[in-house]
Amino acid sequence: MKKWYSSNIKNEILLWFFIVSILPLLFIFILYYFNLKSDYEQHAQKYLTQILNEKVKITNNYINNLKSQLETISLFPITKEQLKKYKKDFSTDKLKNIYQENQFFENLLLKYNYYDMFVIDTKGDVLYTVKKESDLYENLLSGPLKDSGLAWVFKKSKSSLKTEISTFSYYAPSSAKASFIATPIFDKNKIIGVLAFQISEKELFKMIVNYEGLGKSGEIVAGYLDKDGNIISAIPLRHVKDAFENSFVLQSSSKSNKKIPVREALEGKNGCGISVDYRDIKIYAAWKYVQSLGWGMVVKMDYEEIMQPAYNRALINLLILFFVTLFIVIAIIIVTKHIVTPVDILIKRVKSLSNNDTIGTISDERVELNNEIGTLFKTFNDMSKSLYNSRKIIKDYATELESKVELRTKELQISKDELEKTNEKMKRYLDVIDKYVITSSTDLDGIITEVSEAFCKISGYKKAELIGKKHDILRHPATENSFYEELWETITKGKIWHGEIKNLKKDGSYYWVDAIVSPTFNKEDKIEGYSSIRQDITDRKRAQKLSITDPLTKIYNRIHLEESFKEELNRAKRYKTNFSVILLDIDHFKEVNDTYGHDIGDEVLIDIAKILKQNIRATDILGRWGGEEFLIILPQTDILETGLLAEKLRMAIENNTFDKIGKKTCSFGVSEFKESDESSKNIVKRADNALYKAKDLGRNRVVISKE
Known part of the structure; x- marks a missing residue:
């Protein structure tokens, strides 16, 4: 059966115009629509996760401050x-x-x-x-x-x-x-x-329950497990009146097999994605476990509200596509008619000429001989006359082609010899790279498929011990999961990741590398694995650490404290926050050096540094200011809280019994940041004045600056 479009060139032209014009536009629109949805989902993921992390951080800080x-x-x-x-x-x-x-x-x-x-x-x-x-x-x-x-x-x-x-x-x-x-x-x-x-x-709900930036459906949900396994709302809800006061059940224990985000968080599984909430409505949510309160916390928005802008944009583009398609169809019909009519005339005349088996000229009053169709007519008339001459030309060309093939064969042999030499040189280069450059390759799951000799040398493993394993075998325990999550998020998107990694050798020691990790693509431009090249920077990292560390007490030195002051000053001015400073001095320290010698004095400095480090927060910055003076920078802390901490540190030192010398005390001066401060000089000066006042009042005490 003859196909409908093959019987007429006009139908075939229309078909191919549709294939090459309309179908690609439809495909592009579909691809655009799904990419648009993906972009909005990724934006929602980042935005909701950011809000969640802020709420969890504020909650943990509030509870930890209360405990402290x-x-x-x-x-x-x-x-x-x-x-x-x-x-x-x-x-x-x-x-x-x-x-x-x-x-x-x-x-x-x-x-x-x-x-x-x-x-x-x-x-x-x-x-x-x-x-x-x-x-x-x-x-x-x-x-x-x-x-x-x-x-x-x-x-x-x-x-x-x-x-x-x-x-x-x-x-x-x-x-x-x-x-x-x-x-x-x-x-x-x-x-x-x-x-x-x-x-x-x-106070707690004022920090947590805030729906700014969460649209009409957005909500912050927090829950805890009661003794029966039910999840109870721990804070007021936007969509349920008096949820906190009435102990609203977010999910009963009988439905625990249905994993809603708050239950995922209570099970210690942090994450984000599409789910359903306690109302059984489709949502996009981010969830996390709040360890300080034993809560599961969720920041969510209805999926329909998140995707509504995407639907609106897609509708506008669909209307544009419709009118573009309509214009193309009209243009195709006009162009096809203009082209096909002269061709139909030519076909009729060619059939007539073929039946008469004559060679002659063709003319028609409806064909303009000065356009392309007219040229086609004239060319057809000349075709039979040139047939004989064409056969002779083909024979001569065949002879010439044989000569050229022979010459080309010799040139290819020469090129082959040069290629073999180049391959040998390249092999030597690759051997040098394998020996001196730290490289590795993995499949899509991170399984190691190839490593260089330089990689084996620095890690202490043999190739057989590494092939088939993941890079987790080299992971240093101090490296946080978020570091590797950020690395994988980058390379799985087809991007190149560059950064510094602390790895663990086979013998238990560590080394630092500057690494570049990039995806490898197949012929279809899809990721088929990952490769990396590294540079050993262990010596540089060690030198960098020594430059900011006091060699005796192993805490920060004055250089790092000065840099930290600049950062805290900038942060306080930019975000209108506060910070305070504790300056302390060992009472009668000169007597220790004069009586017991400088070695015992050094031991006292080391012990006091340890006591201070054990009694401050992880966010506080401790360093040796000079001689027997120590300085502590306390971010986001007012002067009263700082005074309480200074008293705690004073008592810890006073109650400690030092080797050789017995008891020792310290005097403390406390000051806080003021908006008029342009540098650390004024803040430290006020703390220093308070310290000297403590000395004048008999030492072993805390004085808070009132300047």
């Missing part, structure tokens, strides 16, 4: 004295005297915005609260509050001898849900009671 403040207050002598006095008054029924000396605790409550503070003895008696609610004088082990969150955190802290925190649950004395933080109070290494805070839910 509680632990510091529990170390104060006045806290221990008040506890002992309350116990004595409680035992003698002198309850009216219990509130005579509570100004210290009330000031702390106002300063840090706790809801309430509790002093509890080891028997579980609530001896003191600032709010004076019905929980005062109750026993947490046998009284009506024995099943409360306060009783739970008291028993937990007392048994673990550590700071503990409870989840939010209904607390009758406050007629609301409450969470508690508790820490033991020690006297001469013996627990004498427990100090507890009742967290202000308003």
Whole structure:
């Protein structure tokens, strides 16, 4: 059966114009639509993950600061004295005297915005609260509050001898849900009671529950597991009224096999992607486990709201495609008619000429002989006349072609010899690269398929030990997962990754390399594996570390402290944040050197550096300022919190017994950043003045700058 389009050239032209014009446009539109959806999903992933990380960081910082403040207050002598006095008054029924000396605790409550503070003895008696609610004088082990969150955190802290925190649950004395933080109070290494805070839910929710930038459907969800395995809402919800107050169930235990994001987070699985929420609505979400509270936290938006801009853009482009297609079809019809009509005339005349078996000229009044079709007519007339001459030309050309083939064969032989020499030279070059350049190749799953001899030499492994393994065999334990996640995210997108990596040798030692990792592509331009080239930079990294480290105490030197000051000043001015400084000096240190010698003096400096490092936060910057002076920069910390930390450090040094010399004390000066400060000079000067005032007042004390 003859195909409909092959019987007429006009139909065939229309068909091929459709194939080469319309189909590519449709394909491009489909590709554009799916790429557009992918772009919006990737943007949502980054945006929601960023908001989630900020909320988790703020929450963890808030809880950790509360714990740190509680632990510091529990170390104060006045806290221990008040506890002992309350116990004595409680035992003698002198309850009216219990509130005579509570100004210290009330000031702390106002300063840090706790809801309430509790002093509890080891028997579980609530001896003191600032709010004076019905929980005062109750026993947490046998009284009506024995099943409360306060009783739970008291028993937990007392048994673990550590700071503990409870989840939010209904607390009758406050007629609301409450969470508690508790820490033991020690006297001469013996627990004498427990100090507890009742967290202000308003302060916590003010930091977390903020829907700015999350559109109409966006929501922040946090939940925890109750004793029955149900997931309970830990914060107010946007789409459920009074969810927090009514302990709204985000997912019951009977549906735990259906993994919604908040359950994934509670199982410790951090991630992001398309899912459904507690309303059974399709969403795009990012989720993470909040370790400080035992919550699973989710930042989400309805999938339809995220993709609506993509749908709108796709619709506009579809309309554009329709009108472009319509224009092309009309143009094709006009062009086809203009071309095909003269060709039809030519075909009729050629058939007529073929039937008469005559050679002659062709003419037609409807064909303009000065255009392309006219040229075709004339060419056909000349074709039969030139046939004989063409056969002779072909024969002569064949003879000439044989001669050229023979000559070309000789040239190819010469080229072959030169190619063999080039291959031999290239083989030598490759041997040099294999011996001296650190290279490796992997498949799509990261399985090593090839390594150079230089790679084996620096890592200490043989090729047989590396082929078939992943690069995890070289991973240094100090390298975080996020580092490798960022590397894989880059190369799987077809991009080149460049950075520095700390690797582990077979013998347990480490080395540093400057690495370039790039994807390799097949003929279809698809990624088929990855290759890397590395340079050994171990010596450079070691020299870099030595340049910012004090060689005696192994903490930062003054050069690094000066650079850190510049960074903190810029951050404080740019983001309107605060930071403080502690400057301390060892009292009568010259006597140590004069009496015991400089070696013992160096040991004292090393021990004090260790004590300081063990009692500060990971974000604080500790360094040796000069001689027996040490300096600590505390980012995002006000002067009162810094003063509390300085007192904690002073007590830790005072209570330490140093080898050879026994006891030693230090004097402390504390200052904070002011908007008028243009450099570290003024901040350090104020701390130095406070330090000298501490010296003048008799040493072994903390003085806070009031300048």
